[in-house]
Amino acid sequence: MENYGHILLESYQGYFNYLKNEILFPNWDNYFYGLIVISLTVWALELLFPWRKDQKILRKDFWLDLFYLFFNFFLLNLILLIALSNVTAQVLNDFLGLVGLQLTSIQLFSISDLPAPWSLFIFFIISDFIQWNVHRLLHAVPFLWKIHQTHHSIKEMGFAAHFRYNWMEPIVYKSILYIPIIIIGGVAIQDVFIVHFITIAIGHLNHANIGWDYGYLKYILNNPKMHIWHHSKKMPTKYGVNFGISLSLWDYLFGTHYIPSDGKDIELGFANDNHFPDDFLEQEFYPLKK
Numbered sequence: 001m002e003n004y005g006h007i008l009l010e011s012y013q014g015y016f017n018y019l020k021n022e023i024l025f026p027n028w029d030n031y032f033y034g035l036i037v038i039s040l041t042v043w044a045l046e047l048l049f050p051w052r053k054d055q056k057i058l059r060k061d062f063w064l065d066l067f068y069l070f071f072n073f074f075l076l077n078l079i080l081l082i083a084l085s086n087v088t089a090q091v092l093n094d095f096l097g098l099v100g101l102q103l104t105s106i107q108l109f110s111i112s113d114l115p116a117p118w119s120l121f122i123f124f125i126i127s128d129f130i131q132w133n134v135h136r137l138l139h140a141v142p143f144l145w146k147i148h149q150t151h152h153s154i155k156e157m158g159f160a161a162h163f164r165y166n167w168m169e170p171i172v173y174k175s176i177l178y179i180p181i182i183i184i185g186g187v188a189i190q191d192v193f194i195v196h197f198i199t200i201a202i203g204h205l206n207h208a209n210i211g212w213d214y215g216y217l218k219y220i221l222n223n224p225k226m227h228i229w230h231h232s233k234k235m236p237t238k239y240g241v242n243f244g245i246s247l248s249l250w251d252y253l254f255g256t257h258y259i260p261s262d263g264k265d266i267e268l269g270f271a272n273d274n275h276f277p278d279d280f281l282e283q284e285f286y287p288l289k290k
Helices: 002-024 031-048 062-097 116-140 142-152 159-163 169-184 189-207 215-219 224-230 249-254 280-288
Strands: none
Touching: 002 031, 002 062, 031 062, 031 159, 031 189, 062 159, 062 169, 062 280, 116 142, 116 169, 116 189, 116 249, 142 169, 142 280, 159 189, 189 224
């Protein structure tokens, strides 16, 4: 237990120093300012090419979603996720050690041995497919759906809505992603940043007030005209449609795609969402209520 306490302390200190250096001493792969640049760029595109022209620039819940963006990306990591991730890795390693194994022992192959473009591409495809499946679980399992309702409480789409999600949601994603990523091996940290910035940009665009579908690329890339139907209050199936994170490919392959018409003015939300709280703290603890 003393070892786990040491890991927790080092995690908090390490991430706090990392975040401080990100803000005070930016470099080319800076996460903090990279997020700001992507967000401002997509917001500028919303202002230049608005899909719903009568939607206000500071739309409904704009400031709440902006707070969610910084809370989920930075404060939540500081408060919980980094420490939890490091402790989980050590617990799993200790458990495997009881049977004479290590985390590296369950690695089937290492994509890091491949040329960088291929390892990056494979990492992106595999992680996106796993997340697509996790997203379906968030809609199909009652307790997970209660967690995911925070994201679906959005009533007007905008770039910052991308990160309105409950604090438990990244725990679900990371927990299910953990073992498969170990099995295929890791990629260089700078490559992870590249993938992450790409997925952030796609996610921002998916939620933005922009009526783009990317032409024929819509069958590969998730896009605003497709994703808005995922947020529709009226669903053609019980558990929803269009579960793609970065790629729409999986929805077309497995028959969960649904774009019946231009969804510019459809009502967003979910059944009985008028009972869902508006306050940040109440939304964060909502899944734990009976």
